[in-house]
Amino acid sequence: MRELDDKVRELFPLIKNNDIAYLDNGATTQKPDCVLKAVEKYYNEENANPMRGIYELSVAATDAYENAREAAAEFINAGDASEIVFTRNASESVNLIAYSYGMSQVNEGDEIIVSTAEHHSNLLPWKHVAEVKKAKVVFFDPEPDGEFDINKLSALLNEKTKIVAMTQVSNVIGRINDIKAISKLVHEKGAVLVVDGAQAIAHIRVNVRELGADFFVFSGHKMYAPMGIGVMYGRKELLEKMPPFLFGGEMIESVTKERTTYAEVPHKFEAGTVNVGGAIGLHTAMDFIRQYGFEQIVTRENMLTGIALDGMREMPYVDIIGGDMVCNHHGIVAFRVEGVHPHDVAQVFADAGVCVRAGHHCAEPLHRYLAQFAGTRINSSTRMSIAMYNTVSEVERFLDVLSSIRGLMGLS
Amino acid sequence: MSSTLYNEIINEHNLRPYHKYKLENANYTLEGVNPSCGDEITLELFIEDGVIKDAAYEGSGCAISQASADIMAEMVIGKTLDEAIHLSDLFLKMIKEGVSNEELEELDEAGILQSVSHMPARVKCAVLGWRTMKEIVEPLKNA
Numbered sequence: 097m098r099e100l101d102d103k104v105r106e107l108f109p110l111i112k113n114n115d116i117a118y119l120d121n122g123a124t125t126q127k128p129d130c131v132l133k134a135v136e137k138y139y140n141e142e143n144a145n146p147m148r149g150i151y152e153l154s155v156a157a158t159d160a161y162e163n164a165r166e167a168a169a170e171f172i173n174a175g176d177a178s179e180i181v182f183t184r185n186a187s188e189s190v191n192l193i194a195y196s197y198g199m200s201q202v203n204e205g206d207e208i209i210v211s212t213a214e215h216h217s218n219l220l221p222w223k224h225v226a227e228v229k230k231a232k233v234v235f236f237d238p239e240p241d242g243e244f245d246i247n248k249l250s251a252l253l254n255e256k257t258k259i260v261a262m263t264q265v266s267n268v269i270g271r272i273n274d275i276k277a278i279s280k281l282v283h284e285k286g287a288v289l290v291v292d293g294a295q296a297i298a299h300i301r302v303n304v305r306e307l308g309a310d311f312f313v314f315s316g317h318k319m320y321a322p323m324g325i326g327v328m329y330g331r332k333e334l335l336e337k338m339p340p341f342l343f344g345g346e347m348i349e350s351v352t353k354e355r356t357t358y359a360e361v362p363h364k365f366e367a368g369t370v371n372v373g374g375a376i377g378l379h380t381a382m383d384f385i386r387q388y389g390f391e392q393i394v395t396r397e398n399m400l401t402g403i404a405l406d407g408m409r410e411m412p413y414v415d416i417i418g419g420d421m422v423c424n425h426h427g428i429v430a431f432r433v434e435g436v437h438p439h440d441v442a443q444v445f446a447d448a449g450v451c452v453r454a455g456h457h458c459a460e461p462l463h464r465y466l467a468q469f470a471g472t473r474i475n476s477s478t479r480m481s482i483a484m485y486n487t488v489s490e491v492e493r494f495l496d497v498l499s500s501i502r503g504l505m506g507l508s
Numbered sequence: 509m510s511s512t513l514y515n516e517i518i519n520e521h522n523l524r525p526y527h528k529y530k531l532e533n534a535n536y537t538l539e540g541v542n543p544s545c546g547d548e549i550t551l552e553l554f555i556e557d558g559v560i561k562d563a564a565y566e567g568s569g570c571a572i573s574q575a576s577a578d579i580m581a582e583m584v585i586g587k588t589l590d591e592a593i594h595l596s597d598l599f600l601k602m603i604k605e606g607v608s609n610e611e612l613e614e615l616d617e618a619g620i621l622q623s624v625s626h627m628p629a630r631v632k633c634a635v636l637g638w639r640t641m642k643e644i645v646e647p648l649k650n651a
Contacts, residue, residue, distance in 0.1 A: 437568075439572070439633065443513065476545070506514075
């Protein structure tokens with residue numbers, strides 16, 4: 097086990113020699129040197145089209161790709177590597193599930209329950225399925241503090257419910273949802289649970305079988321891997337009965353003019369030349385995380401979040417979404433500054449070299465929903481989000497700027 | 509950058525706008541939305557004999573969107589439809605490609621938003637009021 101301290105920041109070339117406070121990790125993380133080197137090494141020394149070539153290079157590329165699949169399966173404790181489908185990102189993963197499982201299993205009059213805290217990625221594909229299939233999207237609202245009351249879900253579930261879409265950690269609230277309890281309820285009604293793990297995967301240990309997730313999706317780029325590689329985990333018995341999503345090369349067993357037999361899972365879902373470089377980057381990023389272990393990562397990220405929340409608590413004009421308890425944030429702290437629009441807040445931060453995000457964070461229904469409790473018409477917020485490589489001085493810099501914003505905007 | 513963007517003029521127009529209210533005698537109303545920031549304005553104009561006699565707006569949004577709308581309202585009052593469209597085009601030109609010193613002078617107080625041209629994320633905020641005004645005025649001119 098490698099010790100996790102401020103030295104970890106030195107392993108990330110982009111921020112190592114750059115005087116910025118990078119606190120937009122919920123959007124994407126920076127990449128460590130080992131990931132960049134692994135991708136470069138692949139293209140320098142091992143690049144070939146996997147799966148099809150007989151020659152050594154192609155076999156090596158195939159092995160590297162399949163090793164990454166094994167690593168991903170192990171990382172989330174899937175039952176088998178064939179339950180891991182590589183995609184571009186979490187959005188594509190949900191689209192795959194929606195187009196394949198959703199379109200084939202949801203019928204007219206059925207219901208799809210979607211939590212109001214979902215990123216648009218785990219909402220819009222379901223709205224589309226519902227529209228096409230004349231089914232209904234039912235929203236599962238959180239309490240004003242961001243907590244989901246599981247009894248409310250019980251009341252929404254019925255024999256018409258086919259799919260429940262739920263995030264493990266909201267990208268705005270930051271709170272961890274009790275997926276294990278939710279999956280139990282969902283399964284009692286014979287529905288399947290689609291879990292968005294994009295904001296959880298780099299911050300807590302994920303165990304898909306313990307969670308009881310039927311599907312679990314995440315992006316590589318939010319966990320120190322390159323952009324363009326993501327994962328769709330699905331239980332094998334579900335994957336096997338699902339039709340393909342994308343058609344083309346590499347996803348077939350045989351094709352004649354008359355008929356096509358598709359490849360076994362997971363290859364059935366990976367049409368076209370796959371992203372081997374990305375998969376190798378993801379594999380390396382997973383190894384990187386495991387060198388430190390989630391115990392250290394959680395401790396460090398909570399320490400940093402705690403400093404942020406302590407400072408923000410001292411500023412009465414700062415309203416933290418989801419309350420000010422460290423245990424409820426998982427590195428994500430979205431907030432409003434009284435009297436200042438979130439985009440102006442983020443602009444002041446940007447000008448001071450602090451990277452934070454402003455807007456509705458692709459969770460517009462959630463912001464509209466929460467705005468009513470906050471008594472504001474502003475359907476957006478500013479978000480700072482922490483990764484394992486952030487430092488105390490970055491958080492202090494964030495707090496310094498935050499305390500200056502109202503003054504800069506002409507407010508006392 | 510911050511020192512030039514959030515200057516006293518912008519802050520003043522944002523915090524104590526001159527033209528942010530319901531215009532009772534308005535004969536043209538249009539809503540403008542900037543989905544990227546979530547800025548919303550409802551622009552109201554009183555137009556008579558081809559001249560914008562009065563202008564006001566209501567809405568919510570970031571300081572840039574609201575201050576820019578307030579400055580726009582101030583500037584178009586008393587202008588003919590052609591003059592208003594010309595100013596709007598000039599403002600857009602300033603943000604998108606830059607303007608000459610004479611043109612900048614013509615833009616008067618709106619010229620202080622020039623620095624937004626270097627901030628792609630804020631362009632839509634700055635042009636919201638101007639774009640909405642042009643959407644009302646242009647069809648009238650052609651009618």
